Amino acid sequence: MTLSRLVFDAAAAFTVFFATVMVVHRHPVKSVLALVVSFFGLAVCYVLLFAPFIAAIQVIVYAGAILVLFLFVLMLLNIPEEARERDPRPVQRFLSGAAILVFAAALLGLLRAHGAPQAPASGPPSPDIAPLARSLFSSGLLPFEALSVLLLAALVGAYVLAQREGAR
């Protein structure tokens, strides 16, 4: 086991752990912060997978911009810690636990049956960004632009939905 493999495993475990913290923490602000840490761990994984560009974008866009906006809204609303519910809903709790186990088993089974994807024989890809940019502006151009239109539509939709009745 090499050093980079060790770091990768640690970062992956770190990512999953803080993702779990994000789900179970009862304070919304701390949940967002756990997600930031989780994204950071994910960025480390990307770097070790020879994708430094994706790692940087992950940190700039998600950790640096989107989650700051989340935090901004949460702080403005000043949402307090969620109170523990009196009725813990035992049936739902049991079912969700079972669902997690089934999903994990299915995932493990798939991995065992088909194996993890093999690393390309030509060795690790170059860390250069130019090839990525070239494919983004040639073969990937149409999906990329379509996606941006989709995001614009979502933005306009959110604006329309957020308007109060009668304000129009």
Add this chain to the structure above:
Amino acid sequence: MSLADWLILVLKVGIPVAALLSAAGLLSWVERRGAGLIQDRPGPNRVGPAGLLQPLADAVKFFFKEDIVPSHADRFLYILAPAIALFSALTTFAVIPYGASLPVAGRDETIIGANVSIGLLYIFALTSLSVYGIVLAGWSSNNKFSLMGGLRSSAQIISYELAMTTAAAGVILAAGSFRLTDIVALQSGTWLGFIPRWNLLPQLAGFLVFFISTFAETNRVPFDLPEAEAELVAGYHTEYSSSMKFAMFFMAEYVNMTVASALTVTLYLGGWTLPGFHPQGVVGGILSIVIFAAKTSFILWVFVWVRWTLPRFRYDQLMRIGWKVLLPLALANLLWVAGLVTLKWI
């Protein structure tokens, strides 16, 4: 890696960190003496020659102050916030080439912490994280002035980041690389034999947008709304009474300023290059570091100069300048550079 490689790595990383931290101390002196100069008064001149030991005295004072955590604060985040601020400030410098190269152990060693292919993106990623230090300080203090400061800061940094990255995209376009060594290499040499090929000239608009945005990103006057003392007591660090944690915010501000100046020099003022200067050997390498430090010091002085000359913006003015002036200007600059690159003029 051999022992020599490790030693070189430690030196290449350790020297800038030590230099940045000393610069922070020295800058606090320059700032106060500069304020004195501009306001026609002496400034601190009692401790040591010309008051030069004042930062040292301040540091000792900070260490011996009682460390107070307000009882209504979120203890963990309150302590974490200044650490995040200083961490993101210090680590940003890693990819900036602060000199040409030095012959060490039989080969030429480029003077840079880590020469990664995503250099500039790495810087933007870390500066985008620096906002967490301020926002968390504001929120965890559980104080309305702190919270207002934190909120202002997050809105301001996100707005100006956009203009800053768009302006820097012009430099990336001209160099065709995110690597900062490539960006410096592009700017070596001259036009017509005496005009330096610095990005400053073909991309003057981009430089102005970038430079103004760095003021906003480092929360310096005229963009110091997150800590506007006339409205918000001390903004996000109101509850950080003068203990070492306050000193960390203080140092983070000066380190951020130094890194922003170094980045401005690297992107627009040719980095360590100078027309007619071809560094060779140990002397050339050291001279290149000196040139880089001199250029950076000049930009740092402009930061101090502006602080004691201009008043603070109002909040609506801040947003209007960011979105309606700087961003369109940065986009126009990008178009202009794209035209220059297409015509192969640069």
